[in-house]
Amino acid sequence: MELPCRLPQDALLKPGALGALLGRLRGMAQAHGDIRTVIVCAFDRRTRMLPFVYADKRMAPAGVRAVGAAMAAAGFDRTRIVLQQWNANFQPSRALLDGAAPDILMISAMNIHTAPAKALIRDACRIPPAHRPLVIAGGPKAIYEPWDLFSCDPSDRWGADVAVTGEEYVLLELLERLLGERRRGEPVRQAFIRGRDKGLFDSVAGLVWRRDADGASPELVDTGVQRLLSDLDELPHPAGAYSMLEPPGRGAGLSSRALPAARVRRYSPLGSLVLTFGCAFSCEYCPIPAYNQRHRRAKSGARVLDEMTRLYREYGIRYFFGTDDNFFNDRDRALEVTDALARAQVGTRALRHTIRWGTEVTVHDTLGMAEHMGTVRKAGVRALWLGVEDMSGVLVRKGQTADRTIEAFKLLTSHGICPMPMMMHHDDQPLVSRKDCRGLINQVRMLRGAGAFGLQILMLTPAAGSSSYERTYESGAAIDSAAGRPVKPHMLDGNYVTASRTDMPWKKQAGMLSAYLYFYNPLRLVAALLRVRRPMYAADVLMQVLGMWGLVKTLRRTLPWLLRLWRGPLSRAKTAPTARVNMVTPWPPHAAQSRPPAPPAHPQRTSRTRTR
Ligand code: B12
Ligand code: SF4
Known part of the structure; x- marks a missing residue:
């Protein structure tokens, strides 16, 4: 099921609302100057493989940085961002920031x-309640499946105190109410519990917490879908958060100082930047359009320029990745950004000689930008990841026929931009086809011939929040376990075949590995090395080396799964994962009608939702 949308007139925050909230919080932060916050980005090392094997560790994620930037802009400077990618052994219970335990622990996943x-x-919950930080969970996990971050088992009590199912504004609104309630020097969690029981947070759209009424079974309170920030220029600048990063290390606690600015580039040479959000397509396996409540949001060209140049000057970051869902989708906005960057200088040189960047787009929208591709290149764009999926259009039709895809690839290479296809393998796609281009290997060969530098092949895997999610489970395609090994969340990255209607899903797993091997292999590396005169020579060689390294990791991790799929038996899931407890609104049923909104009928998220 997709996330519901608010009513159109109530879906967006009023212009200036975020700035005003930040202003109010800065005033409060002075009065509560003692608050220490640790923000942790959860990272499962078992997910280290193709196609993200370099980016996963060398690009400090935008989500935790955005939260850190919001805290800094609200006046809470005592904030540290810990990336488990760099600090695998970190334990909240061992963390001391400026000599004291954190008051707030935020976890993004x-x-x-x-x-x-x-x-x-769980580790935070081992801290005795009187000293425990307020635990706030956020990020995509909390947005789509907040219920999974709370245990409602009375014999095994753990869980976040509250999950934020939205963006910066929701968190800051929660903090404003919380600090309004907090007495000087009082533990933040204690103030939260009192405020929660008084109903202070009931009208903050975008929160979920556990309610344990006396004698009744626990339930989760869901305040509904967030309102979205429309003009992304209002967001706090991302520069501040880079100076909050915990230096990489093996310890369980925190270092006395954050990573110095001069060393940021060494560990995060790639900078991810929010440029736009949203996409006007509606692929049934994708939760993104619904998450954005069918809106497309963007930063202005001037703001993007300011962010890139400031991050370059302060931290030396030269390579950026736009966290766009589909950058070219809003053509005018994309042109505004690329025009601004194409005209810009960094010092005495054109920006493109210093800063390079790439992002995600679709074939259809790339062709729509054909006449402006020169400007796009001048803006510093050097690589574009294209959602090719299956070129034959059997899986999804979004304007990406084989001919149009090849045309788009040639357009990009002729402008010195590396095309990076993102393919989606599925049950109806054969490994090889004889008379047409339906086969996976056929398509990989065509894409390579048309100039593809890198390759992403993921198996179609049910994504929470997409319209086909429940259907995939109910159809019996989703695999629960193979040869006794259950499917775990870290396996839902599209690298493992965890959903297939076929009797022999191991063939799909083997097919994906063969296609990768066809693309990344020593012979191709030698060929790439020999083609010294080929444009973008270095990029091609680099991608082959990276690809082979990633493929070794992918083989090591997914081959055992392939063997289990082959050996069987396979057990199939019958229903999609869902909340095991009731999710309720904080308001009585009659009040709910005057409360923020409903998709068609109600702002909550699971079919088990009911009003109190
Ligand atoms: C850029 C991107 C990537 C990049 C970089 C990821 C990274 N680690 O930085 C790359 C290409 C590497 C990547 C890889 C993958 N990605 Co990706 N990616 C995105 C994308 C397009 C943008 C993410 C982003 O940086 N957004 C900008 C930041 C600011 O937003 P944010 O992270 O959501 O954070 C905001 C809120 O969530 C919230 N928030 C976040 N954390 C916290 C914490 C607290 C305490 C609070 C209060 C709030 C909060 O506040 C933030 C500010 O608004 C999103 C789609 C989207 N538009 O969100 C998918 C997305 C995050 N990716 C997704 C997936 C599935 C993957 C992959 C598994 C590949 C795949 N199968 O598609 C891999 C996994 C790689 C790995 N090993 O970790 C899914 C996650 C779904 C889920 N339910 O978890 C998303 C949501 C796309 C989708 N299908 O809907 N991805
Ligand atoms: S084009 Fe990409 S971002 Fe847009 S709905 Fe389809 S999969 Fe999602």
């Missing part, structure tokens, strides 16, 4: 990083 996120929460 994607679904595939659920296991370490839960371990972090």
